[in-house]
Amino acid sequence: MRVGLLGLGRIGACHAATLAAHPGVDELVVSDADGGRAAEAAARLGARVGDAFDSDAVVVATPTATHAELLMRACAEGVPVFCEKPVAPGVRDTLRVLDAARRSGTVVHIGFQRRFDAGYAAARRALAGGELGTLHRVHMVSADPHPPDPGYIPLSGGIYRDCHIHDFDILRWVTGGEADTVYATGANRGEAFFAEAGDVDNSAALLTMDDGTLVTLQGSRYNGAGYDVRMELAGTLRTWAVGLDPRVPLTGVEGLRPPGEPWPDFAARFGPAYVAELDAFLGAARGETESPCTVEDALAALYLAEAAELSRREGRPVRVTEVIV
Numbered sequence: 405m406r407v408g409l410l411g412l413g414r415i416g417a418c419h420a421a422t423l424a425a426h427p428g429v430d431e432l433v434v435s436d437a438d439g440g441r442a443a444e445a446a447a448r449l450g451a452r453v454g455d456a457f458d459s460d461a462v463v464v465a466t467p468t469a470t471h472a473e474l475l476m477r478a479c480a481e482g483v484p485v486f487c488e489k490p491v492a493p494g495v496r497d498t499l500r501v502l503d504a505a506r507r508s509g510t511v512v513h514i515g516f517q518r519r520f521d522a523g524y525a526a527a528r529r530a531l532a533g534g535e536l537g538t539l540h541r542v543h544m545v546s547a548d549p550h551p552p553d554p555g556y557i558p559l560s561g562g563i564y565r566d567c568h569i570h571d572f573d574i575l576r577w578v579t580g581g582e583a584d585t586v587y588a589t590g591a592n593r594g595e596a597f598f599a600e601a602g603d604v605d606n607s608a609a610l611l612t613m614d615d616g617t618l619v620t621l622q623g624s625r626y627n628g629a630g631y632d633v634r635m636e637l638a639g640t641l642r643t644w645a646v647g648l649d650p651r652v653p654l655t656g657v658e659g660l661r662p663p664g665e666p667w668p669d670f671a672a673r674f675g676p677a678y679v680a681e682l683d684a685f686l687g688a689a690r691g692e693t694e695s696p697c698t699v700e701d702a703l704a705a706l707y708l709a710e711a712a713e714l715s716r717r718e719g720r721p722v723r724v725t726e727v728i729v
Contacts, residue, residue: 405429405686408456409463410474412436412445415488415515416465418671422682423463424449429686433459437466457483461511461689463682464488468566469559472497475512479504484511484689486682489569490709491702493561495729498706502699513685513695514702518574518633520680523646527637528578536639539579542619543636544571547627549653549668551605554597562603563623564588564712571621572708573701574635575611582704583619585612587721588712594626609712629653630666631673 407429409420416436423429432451436442442453456462457477464474464487472492478485479501491498491514505512518524530536546567552560560566576582590604598605605626611619630653635646651673653666667673681697688695710727 405460405689406431406433406458407461407463407686408433408435408454408459409451409465410435410456411465411467412438412441413465414671417445418678419463419465419682420445420449420451422679424451426682426686428683428690457481459483461485461686463685467559468493468561472501475501476504479508479510479512482508482510484513484685486513486515486685488515489573489702490514490561490565490706491699493565495703495706495710495727498699498703499729502703505699511685511688511695512699513681513688514697514699515681516570516573516577516697516701516705517674517677517681518570519577519697520677520684521646521674522676523649524574524578524635527635527644527646530642530644531578531637531639532580535642536637536644537641539617539637539639541636541638542575542579542617543634543638544575544619544621545623545632545634545647546571547622547624547632548670549627549630549666551594551598551625554595557597557603558601560601560603561709562601562713563590563605563607563625564609564716565706565709567623567625568607568609568621568712569705569709571623571635572712573705575619575708576701576704578635578637579613579617581613581615581617583611583708583711583724584614585721585723586610586708586711586715588715589719590716598625604716607716609715611708627653629655631669632667633670633673 588609607623650664715722
């Protein structure tokens with residue numbers, strides 16, 4: 405296959421290396437707004453600079469504001485497309501892409517890499533198989549060790565749309581349930597550029613699922629101990645934890661301390677999952693399988709993010725139905 409890649413920032417560079425090494429990719433075509441960065445990546449990876457859409461499949465890793473139009477182009481041209489989350493900054497553009505994808509029948513795969521992580525997949529199987537009993541509580545953490553570049557924050561959509569949309573997606577995927585109500589808050593404990601953009605750098609939320617299961621969520625842009633992403637599922641028989649591995653950035657006051665170096669960032673923590681998700685996309689692009697991460701899934705996660713952001717701004721519980729268009 406010839407695969408095109410648009411965008412060579414942090415995640416784009418990660419995807420470029422994966423695609424260049426993939427045995428099913430014969431040629432990689434890269435493109436970036438920074439021509440020098442594209443040329444450097446092409447030389448390093450044995451790729452070439454060119455029109456990414458002149459390919460059998462295309463991977464979109466450009467800034468969020470560009471996603472919708474690039475996805476619309478892929479649908480119009482019938483080119484299978486992988487796109488980093490989110491589909492668009494808002495619900496209406498996401499619905500526009502969803503309509504185009506349905507009309508064209510084009511494969512549109514959204515980058516929710518946690519679905520391809522071995523721990524989350526094992527928890528999903530265990531819950532579905534009855535090993536945990538009846539699920540009563542879920543707790544999730546998503547915390548970055550360092551904040552992103554200040555220029556990124558005003559364009560990010562806020563911590564709930566940018567960061568916690570992964571939590572919202574994996575919550576639905578692992579439990580098979582839907583959230584009914586979201587009550588979210590946030591605080592600014594670091595640099596002023598978060599507040600100046602109307603965002604927060606620390607977050608917390610309580611979700612009530614449609615079956616009554618309670619879900620707590622917390623996040624931070626300043627988790628100095630390291631990159632920390634976890635999920636705990638408490639049932640009537642057992643409690644399972646995802647991400648409680650030898651590199652989790654936690655220290656127990658009773659002396660329990662993980663033996664490994666803490667995870668430094670998302671690329672290290674989810675390296676195998678990023679490889680697996682692109683492999684799944686290429687299989688779908690070849691027509692061998694169906695994509696497990698659809699625009700419908702992205703829209704459902706975005707609705708939870710929209711409800712959380714509305715709740716944070718208005719200081720009240722929000723029913724998810726309030727934000728559904």
